[in-house]
Amino acid sequence: MIKKIFDFYLDASIHVALAIFSLVHVTALTLNINVPFELYCFIFFGSISCYNFIKFGVEAEKYILVSNTYQKNIQFFSLGCLLVAAYQLFFLSEKVLISLFVLAAITGLYALPVLPRHKNFRSFSGLKILIVAAVWAGATVVLPSISVLNEISWNIKVETLQRFFFVLVLLVPFEIRDLKYDNVALKTLPQRVGFKRTIVIGYLWAIFFYTLTFLKLDVDLNYIAVKTIVFIILMVMLYKTELDQKRYFSSFWVEAIPLFWWLVFLLSKKYII
Template identity: 55%
Template sequence: MKLAKRLFDFYLDASIHVAFAVLALMEVTAILLNITIDGHLKFFVFFGTLTAYNFVKYGVEADKYILVANRYHKNIQFVSLIALVIASYSAFYLNINEWYLMLGLLFLTGLYAVPFLPRTKNLRNLAGLKIFIVALVWAGITVVLPSFEKTTVIPWDVAIETIQRILLVLVLLVPFEIRDLKYDDATLKTLPQRFGVHKTLVFGGFSAIILYGLTFLKEDLTPLDAIAKGILFLILGHIMLYTKKEESKYYASFWVEAIPIFWWISILLVEIGI
């Protein structure tokens, strides 16, 4: 049992879980926009996400990421290096425009973690910007990148899907913002710090309503899309109703981050039924 718990904690701490979540959202995009995603791009996104998230979490402090002292962080470092190698190999199969788009997203991710000017804060620490930077990057990777240069997609529908993905990530980040309320520096001015837990949950619920409503503005709205967004709306509504200031250790880090994976699986099941 202890071994299983250690492996599970490593699965979360090494960002493998969040990498699966990002890949799941990319697969959702492929289904809803009826496009095919190249296998190399999937590998690049999965392993690139793993590497990038570990850099954001541990890379800012060299003694946690480069000059590693303990075995646990060495193992995370080793997994990150392997992931970086695989992502770099897969990157060679991306076309030049995909490279430009990814470089822009990677640059934004870098600014999120590393100060961009001497004696300045990184974007992660600029008041109120953190969740919007994360949402923008996730939407870019999971919607814009896979649909980029696909001639079969309707640009308006891609724009709607991108906005919906931004809103989805903002809602999913609410439990994390509430969880970290007691740890975050007051200068961060996160949503719970500014408006309190209740109003932050109301913001999440209102965002979920907008997300679902935008579905019906698509030019090529399929029954699968409407059902899929309906399922997502119910899941997000449940999360906003039952998220509390004090939650279990794995509530946000596993269950909330698993929502994209569960959503993808539910869409596959609905697709089989239809």
């Protein structure tokens, strides 16, 4: 029973939604802003419905007409989350709604067949991980920032770019895990450069992520210490990434890294400052 609940927790995208939620709070702590509770709710519940749509409904018809009971349960759960997320829209500012529309459009282009030669933008060579990283960066940095602040400062721009590289690193184990299942036509990063070079590229992205820490205008020792710990975790994760991964390596442990970042940040705020 515990295993079934845990698998549903992963398959229904609750874990990834918590990861996204935690990154939003990391942004709030980093920029020292009070993000509206309604935006937290929208991002959490919206992430569940959005990710489940992408996973189980690349084609809209397939998503509506699922026959598997397990997927039906996830479908109804996702519908409930979508309704909760939609209700939060009434409390969000106009500029946040416009930004949400842009992110939703990018997500739709990623999942839905809208192109004549390509089923969707996901099928473009190498574009898949860039879209995912851009949407995560927008949702976890830009949205909470503009919900409170009137302008995008230099620090916010750096944080957004840093978050982009952070997500790119997190996607490396998933790209390698799916290597044996992905269609050759997708030309994913591991398909193009191989396993070892993909890991090397992941190391470079992690270094870019950490280097950007020192481009902020006001950097304190606590901030550097937290980013250093996250950087070390990313490097260890890449080192541990294999072609034949254990079942929960990517789907649980890799997706838990944003939660670890959040926890480390909270502990640093409480015990260091």
